[in-house]
Amino acid sequence: xxxxxxxxxxxxxxxxxxxxxxxxxxxxxxxxGAVLLANPAMAAECxxxxxxxxxxxxxxxxxxxxATQVERIAxxxxxxxxxxxxxxxxxxxxxxxxxxxxxTADPVSDTVEETPALLVxxxxxxxxxxxxxxASGQAPVTATEARILALLAGGATTARAARETGLTADGVxxxxxxxxxxxxxxxxxxLVARAYALGVLVPGTWPPRAATETE
Numbered sequence: 001x002x003x004x005x006x007x008x009x010x011x012x013x014x015x016x017x018x019x020x021x022x023x024x025x026x027x028x029x030x031x032x033g034a035v036l037l038a039n040p041a042m043a044a045e046c047x048x049x050x051x052x053x054x055x056x057x058x059x060x061x062x063x064x065x066x067a068t069q070v071e072r073i074a075x076x077x078x079x080x081x082x083x084x085x086x087x088x089x090x091x092x093x094x095x096x097x098x099x100x101x102x103x104t105a106d107p108v109s110d111t112v113e114e115t116p117a118l119l120v121x122x123x124x125x126x127x128x129x130x131x132x133x134x135a136s137g138q139a140p141v142t143a144t145e146a147r148i149l150a151l152l153a154g155g156a157t158t159a160r161a162a163r164e165t166g167l168t169a170d171g172v173x174x175x176x177x178x179x180x181x182x183x184x185x186x187x188x189x190x191l192v193a194r195a196y197a198l199g200v201l202v203p204g205t206w207p208p209r210a211a212t213e214t215e
Contacts, residue, residue, distance in 0.1 A: 040171030047094030
């Protein structure tokens, strides 16, 4: 491999590392809106891992509030206009709440002649609680969040939790930050205690097990 190509690979790897660490939900899509690459923050909004979002239509994951917005953007892209496009969207969060916000799409390519990809960023403006809360009063968590909590209860490090769940270490940290804010926990020890108190983890079992896991 020549030096120029080696340097290009190094910069690509640095860019991907930065992409994974960005706290804002970000994805790269093709010109038709199919996800090519998503960071952990974007995947968390869909209750998935980044790899599982690949190939999904971003406008199926996040529903436009006005169909006419999408039609105007599609027409502009066909004409190779390179403005920044904004779409007001709503979606269902993993816990069941309806969220709403805005997708921003920037066409990007190496040359003007090339068909551009879309750099898509999601801004969360707010959410509405689910219409009915679980009868047990349990704070809703995703299967991934419950699995991370079970691993932490068993003494797993962030790195091990990442390996076990197929996430990056930053992805695990992102989920834990969301749980910490949701439950107003002071630290990871309190997160695990809350998980047992709310029935997310099954008491009296070892290794620790999420209530959603089968025997």
